[in-house]
Amino acid sequence: MTTAVFIDGEAGTTGLRIRDRLGARDDIRIVSVPEEHRKDRTARRDAYAQADVAILCLPDDAAVEAVRMAGNTRLIDASTAHRIDPTWVYGMPELPGQRDRIRDARRVANVGCYATGSIAMLRPLTDAGILPADHGVVLTGVSGYTGGGKALIAEHEGGAAPGFYLYAVHQSHKHVPEIMRHGGLTRKPLFQPAVGAFAQGMIVQLHLHADMLPGEVAGHARIEACLRDFYAGDPFVTVAQPGDRIDPQAANDTNRMILTVQGDGEGRVTVAAVLDNLGKGASGTAVQNLNVMIGAKETAGLT
Numbered sequence: 001m002t003t004a005v006f007i008d009g010e011a012g013t014t015g016l017r018i019r020d021r022l023g024a025r026d027d028i029r030i031v032s033v034p035e036e037h038r039k040d041r042t043a044r045r046d047a048y049a050q051a052d053v054a055i056l057c058l059p060d061d062a063a064v065e066a067v068r069m070a071g072n073t074r075l076i077d078a079s080t081a082h083r084i085d086p087t088w089v090y091g092m093p094e095l096p097g098q099r100d101r102i103r104d105a106r107r108v109a110n111v112g113c114y115a116t117g118s119i120a121m122l123r124p125l126t127d128a129g130i131l132p133a134d135h136g137v138v139l140t141g142v143s144g145y146t147g148g149g150k151a152l153i154a155e156h157e158g159g160a161a162p163g164f165y166l167y168a169v170h171q172s173h174k175h176v177p178e179i180m181r182h183g184g185l186t187r188k189p190l191f192q193p194a195v196g197a198f199a200q201g202m203i204v205q206l207h208l209h210a211d212m213l214p215g216e217v218a219g220h221a222r223i224e225a226c227l228r229d230f231y232a233g234d235p236f237v238t239v240a241q242p243g244d245r246i247d248p249q250a251a252n253d254t255n256r257m258i259l260t261v262q263g264d265g266e267g268r269v270t271v272a273a274v275l276d277n278l279g280k281g282a283s284g285t286a287v288q289n290l291n292v293m294i295g296a297k298e299t300a301g302l303t
């Protein structure tokens with residue numbers, strides 16, 4: 001049996017990647033609207049009606065509007081619009097019990113890219129009681145410029161952007177609410193993202209004074225052990241031995257996320273998550289969620 005999938009925003013940065021990942025599968029039939037009609041409401045309404053599942057790869061406001069067109073078609077929304085909406089299921093399959101919720105869901109909000117790395121590091125630690133919910137958490141991130149979609153790609157590839165810069169410097173980044181909700185935090189974390197002069201890939205880091213956390217061990221061993229336990233058997237998330245350098249592009253073109261824990265043995269610990277902002281941070285997780293929703297093998301079409 002094939003599943004009919006409509007990718008609304010198929011010509012965009014995320015949509016194209018999803019299309020590439022699904023195109024070769026014989027259990028999926030892609031429903032398309034010609035690019036010149038990509039914003040035509042009648043053509044899109046028709047595509048929604050033909051699809052079993054639609055994946056929204058649109059700006060937030062267009063995603064909200066698209067939901068109204070979608071009728072009863074099951075949805076995966078790659079935008080930020082519905083991630084803390086209680087009527088949507090959060091599309092991060094690694095979280096406890098989440099695969100079952102995603103499997104049964106009609107509306108799945110795909111996790112954000114920085115949020116993927118942040119929650120992957122935080123949630124095991126808050127669930128285990130190692131990190132108190134009200135701890136003053138500090139997160140930083142650096143993303144490839146494709147994270148900003150077509151507009152930021154044009155700025156970088158046109159030579160108009162600096163080689164590296166911080167942004168969202170007023171603690172205003174849109175991923176903070178979902179990081180708090182699903183990372184298990186009650187206090188707003190400090191989060192400082194940046195963009196580098198590379199297209200694709202990202203690092204998110206969690207910085208901790210582990211000697212200030214409850215419990216006896218100030219070193220990083222229990223943090224690493226907690227992450228290893230949490231992700232044991234996970235198809236895409238691994239805890240690796242840290243090296244001297246962390247390459248943001250190490251997981252590019254895959255759906256993998258690589259976690260490493262570094263410490264000085266005296267309480268200063270950094271945890272890092274490396275993922276492809278366009279892969280595990282967007283199109284890969286959307287396909288993983290689709291696989292769970294339709295009962296396909298979770299790794300189908302993904303490496």
Ligand SMILES: NC(=O)C1=CN([C@@H]2O[C@H](COP(=O)(O)OP(=O)(O)OC[C@H]3O[C@@H](n4cnc5c(N)ncnc54)[C@H](OP(=O)(O)O)[C@@H]3O)[C@@H](O)[C@H]2O)C=CC1
Binds near residue numbers: 039060078151282
């Ligand atoms: N890039 C990334 O790393 C990630 C992106 N996301 C999210 O995915 C969504 C898509 O992002 P991205 O692919 O980067 O963005 P792009 O700007 O690259 O692509 C968006 C696509 O949607 C089309 N579009 C815009 N408005 C409408 C509309 N009203 N009706 C139909 N189509 C429309 C655009 O057409 P046009 O070409 O005319 O603008 C474009 O093809 C966003 O919500 C983004 O936040 C999520 C995770 C990571």
Ligand SMILES: CC(=O)N[C@@H](CCC(=O)OP(=O)(O)O)C(=O)O
Binds near residue numbers: 078193277
């Ligand atoms: C470099 C860059 O601009 N990145 C984007 C996040 C991209 C992303 O993945 O955000 P969503 O998952 O929420 O759509 C930003 O910080 O707004």
